[in-house]
Amino acid sequence: MDTMTVIDPQLHKEALAGLRAEPKVLHPKWFYDERGSALFEQITVLPEYYPTRTELSILREHVGRIAPYVEEDAALIELGSGASTKTRILLDALDAVGAYVPVDISETFLRAVAQEIDRSYPDLEVIPLAGDLLQDLDLPDAVSGRPAVGFFPGSTLGNLEPPEARALLRRIRQWPDIAGLVLGTDLVKDPRVLVSAYDDAQGVTAAFNRNVLVRLNREAGADFEPDSFMHEARWNPDKARIEMHLVSRSDQDVRIGSETVSFREGESIHTENSHKYTRATLEAMAEPSGWRIAEFMTDSDGLFAVTVLLPD
Ligand code: SAH
Numbered sequence: 230m231d232t233m234t235v236i237d238p239q240l241h242k243e244a245l246a247g248l249r250a251e252p253k254v255l256h257p258k259w260f261y262d263e264r265g266s267a268l269f270e271q272i273t274v275l276p277e278y279y280p281t282r283t284e285l286s287i288l289r290e291h292v293g294r295i296a297p298y299v300e301e302d303a304a305l306i307e308l309g310s311g312a313s314t315k316t317r318i319l320l321d322a323l324d325a326v327g328a329y330v331p332v333d334i335s336e337t338f339l340r341a342v343a344q345e346i347d348r349s350y351p352d353l354e355v356i357p358l359a360g361d362l363l364q365d366l367d368l369p370d371a372v373s374g375r376p377a378v379g380f381f382p383g384s385t386l387g388n389l390e391p392p393e394a395r396a397l398l399r400r401i402r403q404w405p406d407i408a409g410l411v412l413g414t415d416l417v418k419d420p421r422v423l424v425s426a427y428d429d430a431q432g433v434t435a436a437f438n439r440n441v442l443v444r445l446n447r448e449a450g451a452d453f454e455p456d457s458f459m460h461e462a463r464w465n466p467d468k469a470r471i472e473m474h475l476v477s478r479s480d481q482d483v484r485i486g487s488e489t490v491s492f493r494e495g496e497s498i499h500t501e502n503s504h505k506y507t508r509a510t511l512e513a514m515a516e517p518s519g520w521r522i523a524e525f526m527t528d529s530d531g532l533f534a535v536t537v538l539l540p541d
Pocket residue numbers: 257258261266269273281308309310311312313315332333334335360361362363382383384385
């Protein structure tokens with residue numbers, strides 16, 4: 230679907246509402262068409278983008294601390310599974326996993342990755358679920374009767390507004406037979422390190438950011454000139470988050486279907502938040518959603534954390 234010119238009415242409606250708002254905003258879930266998923270994979274190996282390699286190293290070192298929480302024949306349900314690279318560390322070490330349900334909004338990418346996992350782990354039941362994790366998920370029958378373990382790596386939780394994030398944690402808590410949640414979160418650190426992770430020298434993150442405009446042209450009938458918007462990464466200390474923006478280089482009008490949206494020079498579209506946590510802020514978010522911290526694992530530089538949350 231990603232490569233065809235098909236107007237997505239939901240994208241058109243949400244994008245128009247966001248671009249008419251003050252300040253202008255687009256939800257980050259729209260980054261992930263096929264090209265967006267591929268660009269994100271390029272980001273994960275950039276020298277400036279420390280989160281992926283750091284989380285991989287924490288998982289490799291501490292997977293033994295996760296094992297006791299994964300019961301025999303468990304269903305591993307991964308939210309925002311992407312390339313499922315981190316999952317392989319769990320699957321290689323945890324024989325108890327009987328079924329794997331990767332959930333992702335980027336459907337073409339999801340199906341290709343699920344096939345690769347299926348080939349690599351012949352004894353595992355692999356059931357990909359294409360969907361929006363902000364909605365109620367229709368979990369497959371293979372999950373029922375199995376102890377469920379959520380896996381939510383990458384700090385994708387941090388891309389949600391705090392109320393969205395708390396609501397998602399509450400929904401996971403209500404999954405039938407939920408035994409635990411393995412959650413990856415990025416930690417607060419020197420803003421210079423953070424800004425360069427989101428504004429790399431090769432311009433891959435800028436291309437990832439602008440790709441949402443390319444998608445709007447193809448799937449929402451828009452006529453953006455992506456290069457007429459500058460990529461910007463800003464640290465917002467009050468909200469402990471990196472914000473990504475696309476800033477208009479000039480006064481310009483852009484068509485979205487039959488509507489027109491006007492931009493002033495310097496006006497931005499706020500395209501993403503990436504919240505950064507401390508153990509205390511993470512706990513303050515998880516506890517009201519019905520979770521307690523059982524394990525908190527971090528790297529020696531304290532850049533990133535993998536937490537095992539248990540139902541309280
Ligand atoms: N878990 C991987 C990928 C992180 S990138 C890692 O840690 O490297 C974020 C992933 O979440 C992408 O694959 C994207 O398609 C998916 N995603 C983003 N918003 C989503 C949503 N609302 N519903 C489902 N998946 C979503």
